[in-house]
Amino acid sequence: MLRKLSGDPDCKNGTCPTLWGTEDTQNHAVQGYVITDPERLSQLDLPEGETAVMVPSAVLEEDFRAHC
Secondary structure, three states, X not given: OEEEEEEOOOOOOXXXXXXXXXXXXXXXXXXXXXXXXXXXXXXXXOOXXXXXXXXXXXXXXXXXXXXX
8 A cells, every 4th residue: 555755845736756755654655747758768777667757856855854
């Protein structure tokens, strides 16, 4: 079960970048914008089965503030 930890404060439609936590608190799921720029993807050197997403800094900052 995932639970919402923080989201984009500028979100207008409810389906924006979001940070989700797992019930065991050992993992996180990040909802964001898929990176499609080949140059950025080549810098990440992602293995098969992984992808990368971009999220606004505010999404991560909100969760960080909640835990400090």
